[in-house]
Amino acid sequence: MKTSEILTFLKAEAFLLSAIPMVAIAASFFFEIGYLGFYGVPPNVIEVDLYTVIISCMCLVFLLYVVVEIFYTVINFARKSNKHLTAFCISLIPSLMVLLFAGLYRVSQLLWLALAFFVIFYLYVLDLIKQKGSVEVEAKKDESLILVDKFKGFLFVAILMAGLSLGVGYNVALEKVSYFVVGDDKVLVEIYGDNVVLAYFKASDSGGILTGEIEVVKLSEYTLKGEQQNLGKVRSVKDEERRANVEKVSKL
Structure with a gap:
């Protein structure tokens, strides 16, 4: 130009x-x-x-x-x-x-x-x-x-x-694959000011599966303990159910 x-x-x-x-x-x-x-x-x-x-x-x-x-x-x-x-x-x-x-x-x-x-x-x-x-x-x-x-x-x-x-x-x-894992069943989603957003997940061979349950805690009242892990692409429970339904239909 x-x-x-x-x-x-x-x-x-x-x-x-x-x-x-x-x-x-x-x-x-x-x-x-x-x-x-x-x-x-x-x-x-x-x-x-x-x-x-x-x-x-x-x-x-x-x-x-x-x-x-x-x-x-x-x-x-x-x-x-x-x-x-x-x-x-x-x-x-x-x-x-x-x-x-x-x-x-x-x-x-x-x-x-x-x-x-x-x-x-x-x-x-x-x-x-x-x-x-x-x-x-x-x-x-x-x-x-x-x-x-x-x-x-x-x-x-x-x-x-x-x-x-x-x-x-x-x-x-x-597309996110690397997460800060808190405990064995929670990942850090984001921190907004004093609010810490955590999401519960279940580990699987193909990556984590989100349960749909979340937790919002105060950073001033909560100690973040965990480590950065490569979980692969996490999926929601709805995605898993949808994929399972597709596999069932394909087998029919």
């Missing part, structure tokens, strides 16, 4: 940029919801500290830069191409976003939604090109967005980041 394009974007999207701290707080909160949700911990124990918000802001700025860089690259390439290739390039953007959610939430059905988005946006962009004559006319029109449109953009970004953060948090817990 050229320097002039960066300055133009900063001027046009000053409202969105000023809202980054607010979005960072929301993203941090939803990340923790996704992370704790894997262990069955209610979200009322979550505390978002300043350090987490700062890290979230840095990640958001980096992500925003990458997204804008990709967007401008696609648009610039589309402007130099014919209308069908232009529609193809622009339609990739929403489809890739849906694919990202499909990967995070492991929902294969979203692949069909991504395909539907691609087809719908492809036909929509083709129609716009026929009406306006070029993408540049529509782009110039978008530069005169009013405050309401900016607020809509803010809501879209906030909802998008909340959804992504929720999925990332859940996947972090899902």
Whole structure:
């Protein structure tokens, strides 16, 4: 992206940029919801500290830069191409976003939604090109967005980041293999201020199995004794029951 394009974007999207701290707080909160949700911990124990918000802001700025860089690259390439290739390039953007959610939430059905988005946006962009004559006319029109449109953009970004953060948090817990084991049947999930969140598990050959039972204790009243262990990927009781049912069905 050229320097002039960066300055133009900063001027046009000053409202969105000023809202980054607010979005960072929301993203941090939803990340923790996704992370704790894997262990069955209610979200009322979550505390978002300043350090987490700062890290979230840095990640958001980096992500925003990458997204804008990709967007401008696609648009610039589309402007130099014919209308069908232009529609193809622009339609990739929403489809890739849906694919990202499909990967995070492991929902294969979203692949069909991504395909539907691609087809719908492809036909929509083709129609716009026929009406306006070029993408540049529509782009110039978008530069005169009013405050309401900016607020809509803010809501879209906030909802998008909340959804992504929720999925990332859940996947972090899902892929976690190393735990601080307290006693023989509890693992440390997280510490929020003075609250220590512990989850009960049962050891197995293929990794720990969460029982669904949790315990929240005060750090000032509780002595953490244990050791860091590689348990492998832990699974919930519901996952085990689901897998057992699938095996039974496959044997029939």
